[in-house]
Amino acid sequence: MKKPFLSLSAVALSLFAAMAACAGAISVAGPWIPEAPPNAKALAAYMTIANASSARVSLATVSSPDFRLVEIHMTDMSHGMAHMMKQKNLPVEAGGSVDLRPGGFHLMLMEPLRALRAGDEVRLRLSFDNGETLDVTAVVKNP
Ligand SMILES: [Cu+2]
Structure with missing residues (x-):
């Protein structure tokens, strides 16, 4: 009587493992x-990118159907005025997260390829150097 039960849980366990792998280690909030x-x-665009894996990953490229070009920037305030610098990529440490925020x-x-008002949604595709791709929907808000 025990055998069917054991094999069922083995199936459930391998299904769970497969789903966890598909979900990916990187998330955006x-x-x-x-x-x-x-x-x-x-x-x-601002967000928090979290990396739950045991290896460092880097955001490599971003694209959006609503914009011709998306770059990764860093605002530097060190010389008394805001100055934006283009980044080649954006590393997220293993088990860590990076906040993209004003400043x-x-x-x-x-x-932009269309006018965007508060309440509109913009699709962004984030591609990482480990091959993972994340589709994210950003909401336009009154700042
Ligand atoms: Cu910028």
């Missing part, structure tokens, strides 16, 4: 975009 004037040539790291969404 709270993605948002401050609303900008209608003629703005660039908008910023620091952000995604620079350039050359």
Whole structure:
């Protein structure tokens, strides 16, 4: 009588393991975009990127159907004025997270292909150097 029970739980266990692998180790929380004037040539996107894996990963590229180009930027305040620097990538340490927020790291969404108002949603595709790709929906908000 014990045998069927044992094999059933073995199946359940391997199913669970497969699902955990598919879910991926990288997650994004709270993605948002401050609303900008209608003629703005660039908008910023903010979020928290967490890496639950045991290896460091780097955000390599970002794309969006609503923008011609997306870059990874860092705002540097060290010389008395805000100065943005393009980053080659954005590393997230093993078991760690990185906050993209005003005054620091952000995604620079350039050359909008449609007007975006508060409440609109923007799809972003984040590609990491470990091959993982994450589709995220950022909400445009009144800052
Ligand atoms: Cu920027």
